[in-house]
Amino acid sequence: MSKLDQSIRKDLHRFLNSLIYQEKAKVIVPPYQSEPGFWFGGGSLAQDEDGVIWLSGRYRNAGDSRTGLEKGQRGLECTIFRSGDDGKTFHKVRQWNKEALSYEHRVVSYEGTALNRQADGTWELFISSEKDIPYPDPFHPYQKPGTGVWTIDRMTGPSPDDLDPSTLAPVLSALDRPEYLHVKDP
Numbered sequence: 001m002s003k004l005d006q007s008i009r010k011d012l013h014r015f016l017n018s019l020i021y022q023e024k025a026k027v028i029v030p031p032y033q034s035e036p037g038f039w040f041g042g043g044s045l046a047q048d049e050d051g052v053i054w055l056s057g058r059y060r061n062a063g064d065s066r067t068g069l070e071k072g073q074r075g076l077e078c079t080i081f082r083s084g085d086d087g088k089t090f091h092k093v094r095q096w097n098k099e100a101l102s103y104e105h106r107v108v109s110y111e112g113t114a115l116n117r118q119a120d121g122t123w124e125l126f127i128s129s130e131k132d133i134p135y136p137d138p139f140h141p142y143q144k145p146g147t148g149v150w151t152i153d154r155m156t157g158p159s160p161d162d163l164d165p166s167t168l169a170p171v172l173s174a175l176d177r178p179e180y181l182h183v184k185d186p
Contacts, residue, residue, distance in 0.1 A: 028090050029057070029081060037062030042075070042112040042128075042185070046160070054160040055081040055090055056125055058110040075110030078127055080160050093161040098129075101153070103168055105131035108148045112185035115160060124156045125163050126171065126186035136178045149174045150184040 004012070031038035043057025059077045077097050081090035098107040111128040118124055133149040134140060151173040157163035174181045 028087070029055070029079075032059055032061065032076075035062065040079070042110070044114045046115045046117055046123075048117065048159075051084075051086075053083040053087050053090075054115055055083070056113040056115040056160070057081075058113060060110075073109070075130070078110050078113060078125075078129075080115070080125075080163070082161060094163060096165060101127065101129065101155075101165060101168060102131075105133050105148070108132055108146070111150070114186040118156075122156055122158055123160050123163060124154055125160070127153050127155070127168075128184035128186055129153065130184075133175065135181065136174065139178075139181065150182045151175075151180070152183060152186050 029040040031040055038059075038061055040057055040059050042060070043055060046054045046056075048054065057079060058075050059079060061073045061076045077095050078101060079092060079096075080094040082093045083090045098110070101107055107129045109130040111130070113128070114126040116124050116126070128150060130148045130150050133151075135143040135149065152171045153168050154171050155163050155165055155168045157167070170176075171186075172180045172183045174183075
């Protein structure tokens with residue numbers, strides 16, 4: 001593989017820095033605490049036919065999945081925000097704590113979400129959640145206390161602010177396919 005010309009590298013570096021220029025960055029959803037390990041993220045944006053911008057994501061509290069949950073709760077809440085002013089402000093319209101989306105197995109943590117408008121005009125939300133599920137054999141000895149298996153579930157509804165948790169169903173799960181043991185971030 002050939003190296004990039006120095007002038008192209010410089011232009012590329014300047015372009016990439018403009019995309020992630022922290023001094024101009026703006027927090028649109030503040031975390032519950034201004035502490036290390038707390039943030040809102042792991043989501044996606046979608047725009048409807050009326051120009052409303054919808055933001056899905058999850059609040060994260062401090063924690064470290066490498067050691068289990070004794071250091072914090074990590075992915076705390078799955079949330080939908082709405083902006084009717086071209087993204088200047090966002091207002092929370094839906095939220096689900098871990099208990100609200102626990103079916104068959106208890107949700108331990110949330111990770112990524114993906115909000116999508118379907119061809120028929122209805123909406124779907126894909127949610128990556130860690131469930132209180134034991135690792136399959138022969139991986140059981142590697143499971144940390146308080147952790148589980150990651151799955152991706154899907155819920156649907158007529159609009160992002162009217163997604164129906166009763167429609168929640170698995171899309172990818174290690175219960176059926178062990179190779180999905182840690183599938184996440186839809």
